[in-house]
Amino acid sequence: MAEVIRMPRMSDTMEEGNIVGWLKEVGETVEPGDVLAEVETDKATMELESFHEGVLLHIGIKEGPVPVNGVLAVIGEAGEDFAAALQAAESEGSDNSAAAASPEPAKEAVINSSAPAPKAPAPVAPVIAAPPMPSSNGSRLKASPLAKSMASEAGIDLASIAGSGENGRIVKRDIEAAIQNPVTSAPASVANETKAVPAFNFNSTDQYQDTPVSQMRKVIARRLGESKFSAPHFYLTMEIDMTRAIAVRKTINEMAPTKISFNDLVVKSCAAALQQHPTINSSWLGDKIRTNNSINIGVAVAVEDGLLVPVIRHANMKSLSQINVEVKELAGRAKVKKLQPDEMSGNTFTISNLGMFGIDEFTAIINPPDACILAVGGISQQPVVKDGEIVIGNIMKVTLSCDHRVVDGASGAKFLQTLKGMLEDPIRMIV
Numbered sequence: 001m002a003e004v005i006r007m008p009r010m011s012d013t014m015e016e017g018n019i020v021g022w023l024k025e026v027g028e029t030v031e032p033g034d035v036l037a038e039v040e041t042d043k044a045t046m047e048l049e050s051f052h053e054g055v056l057l058h059i060g061i062k063e064g065p066v067p068v069n070g071v072l073a074v075i076g077e078a079g080e081d082f083a084a085a086l087q088a089a090e091s092e093g094s095d096n097s098a099a100a101a102s103p104e105p106a107k108e109a110v111i112n113s114s115a116p117a118p119k120a121p122a123p124v125a126p127v128i129a130a131p132p133m134p135s136s137n138g139s140r141l142k143a144s145p146l147a148k149s150m151a152s153e154a155g156i157d158l159a160s161i162a163g164s165g166e167n168g169r170i171v172k173r174d175i176e177a178a179i180q181n182p183v184t185s186a187p188a189s190v191a192n193e194t195k196a197v198p199a200f201n202f203n204s205t206d207q208y209q210d211t212p213v214s215q216m217r218k219v220i221a222r223r224l225g226e227s228k229f230s231a232p233h234f235y236l237t238m239e240i241d242m243t244r245a246i247a248v249r250k251t252i253n254e255m256a257p258t259k260i261s262f263n264d265l266v267v268k269s270c271a272a273a274l275q276q277h278p279t280i281n282s283s284w285l286g287d288k289i290r291t292n293n294s295i296n297i298g299v300a301v302a303v304e305d306g307l308l309v310p311v312i313r314h315a316n317m318k319s320l321s322q323i324n325v326e327v328k329e330l331a332g333r334a335k336v337k338k339l340q341p342d343e344m345s346g347n348t349f350t351i352s353n354l355g356m357f358g359i360d361e362f363t364a365i366i367n368p369p370d371a372c373i374l375a376v377g378g379i380s381q382q383p384v385v386k387d388g389e390i391v392i393g394n395i396m397k398v399t400l401s402c403d404h405r406v407v408d409g410a411s412g413a414k415f416l417q418t419l420k421g422m423l424e425d426p427i428r429m430i431v
Contacts, residue, residue, distance in 0.1 A: 002076030003052045004089040007066045010041045011341040013219045016067045017041050021142060023169070024056050030075055037072070038144070040215055044337040050075065057082050065215075143170035146336055149304070150175040216305045224365045231284070232404040235363050238416045240423050242379050242394045248426045258321035262396075263299070263353050265429075266376055267323050269422040271295050271315035272429045274349055277415040281348045283369040284405050298347035298367060299327055301334045308334040309367060311347045351376060361397040371406035372415075375399040396423075 007017050018040040024030060035047045036056070058074035066072060071089050074082045143151070143158055147170045151158050156178050163170035213221075245265055253259045274281045274295050283290045295316045298309040310330035312323060333339050350367040355378035364375040377397040384393030398419070402412045422429040 002057065002074050002080055002082035002085040003054070004071060004085055005036070005050070005052075005073040005075060006089070007039075007068050007070045007072055008048070009068045010039065010046050011044075012345060013223060014041050014068060014215075015219075016065050016070075016215065018065050018215050019061050019063050019072075020045060021063060022059060026056050026059055028056050030054055030056050040337075044339050044341075048072075054078075058086065142168060144172065146172055146338075147175050149336065151178075154179050214305045216303075216308075220306045223368060227366050227368050231366055231368075233366065234402050234404050234409065234412075235399055236402065236409070236412045236416055237361065237397060237399045238420055240396045240398060240420045241384065242396045242423060245423050245426050246379075246394055252320070256321060258324050260320045260324050262355070262379065263351075263376070264320050264324045264327065265423065265426065266351060266353065266374075267297055267299065267312060267315055267327070268318075268320055269419055269426070269429045270349065270351060270374060271297060271318075272422055273415055273418040275316055276418055277411065279407055279411045280372050280402075280415045282371045282406050283348070284371060284403055285369075289406055292348040294346075294348065296346050296348045298344075298350040298370070299331070300350060300352040300364075300367075301331045303335050303337070308339060308344060309347060309350060310334055310339055310343055311345065313346065350374070355379065355396070361399060363399050364401050366401050366403055371403045372412070373401045374419075375401065 010017065020038040020040050022037045023035050024037075030036070030050045030053065032051055032053055034050045036050050037048045039046055039048050052075045054075045055078045056073060057076050057080065060066070060071045060073060071086070074086055076082055076085075142163060142165075144165070148158065150156075150172065151161075151170075154175065156175065158170060161170055161174050161178050162168070164174055165171040242262070245262070249260060249262065249265060278291050281292050281295055283292065294314060296311050296313045297315045298311050301308050301310060310327075310333075312318070312326055312330075315323060318326070330339065330343060333343075347367065347370060350364075350370050350373040352364045352373060353376040354362060355376055358378055360377045360380060362375050362377065364373045366373050375398065377399075379394050379396045381392050382395045383390050384395070385391075386393075398416070400412050400416055402409075
């Protein structure tokens with residue numbers, strides 16, 4: 001019997017997935033566990049595996065966006081008539097769409113700390129597939145997302161590379177080989193060199209470039225928009241003298257094989273401070289406030305399409321070196337979109353650090369379901385008064401964004417005082 005393959009929900013915030021490319025063609029045999037296609041979600045590029053055995057009879061969308069529960073493909077026996085099964089699946093999608101559009105009053109949603117409230121399956125809307133990337137001979141280039149990213153960073157034309165993967169697919173090792181052995185492009189012909197350049201038309205209206213919104217950017221826009229305009233934010237800023245923290249970090253890095261960063265000190269001190277101020281480690285759930293026993297700190301990481309937040313679980317129970325290793329590993333995989341959904345969920349507090357970019361001070365939007373997020377600026381030398389004398393201090397500004405439905409001003413201020421005390425006297429964070 002023909003089995004209809006639908007777009008699965010691969011993350012808690014996913015509403016649609018973007019088909020990057022199919023690794024199986026119509027007519028090929030499929031075994032359980034075979035990778036059918038690569039799907040770009042709002043958080044990562046993931047592999048779509050088959051749970052069925054048979055022949056790939058039909059592919060619905062070659063490339064482009066498909067809503068969750070939308071029809072992707074049909075697997076069955078060779079030569080099987082799958083038209084009825086496909087029509088029934090598409091009709092079911094239409095029925096779900098009509099039900100979702102009914103004028104019945106919507107019930108009030110209740111936010112879950114680890115996943116959004118259940119939603120009706122997204123309707124299967126007609127989707128126009130994005131044009132495939134052509135090669136020099138007119139055929140479609142097959143390349144993994146990692147290979148495409150590496151080629152883009154290295155300035156390599158994928159059309160000049162012969163893929164060594166399945167069905168000529170370009171993979172990581174092909175890009176690495178091309179980087180080690182660059183191919184010099186042929187010089188342009190004399191005719192091209194002497195070809196007249198058309199005069200620039202200053203009256204042209206084509207003075208812009210439109211970029212399609214990625215799945216990640218769509219979710220960032222939706223979730224942070226909901227957070228900013230539904231959660232009443234207020235902000236508390238404090239200056240912290242990092243002079244002793246600088247000295248402690250230098251001593252640790254001289255002795256330990258793992259070199260810790262200032263961000264590791266901030267993560268560790270926040271985890272210790274959250275133990276003393278559980279209100280800051282809470283979540284708003286609509287009809288109740290949840291105080292989390294586990295301290296799971298999200299660390300915002302900038303990636304090409306936006307922002308990912310890998311989570312350091314039980315950060316209060318980990319050493320500085322453990323935090324350093326985990327943050328580096330998760331951040332590295334975040335930049336190539338290889339994080340798994342469970343590595344980006346369950347956060348109870350978030351840190352966003354822009355100090356390495358020369359930013360002195362900023363405010364951040366709360367990352368749901370957290371009640372607070374800490375924005376960390378850079379360390380700069382400034383004159384400070386100590387014991388009645390003006391001396392040079394190493395000042396770092398931090399700003400705590402708070403959800404006023406959960407946290408009051410005094411609670412946020414006490415948390416920052418504890419954090420300040422730990423960073424100005426780092427021995428306190430391990431006592």
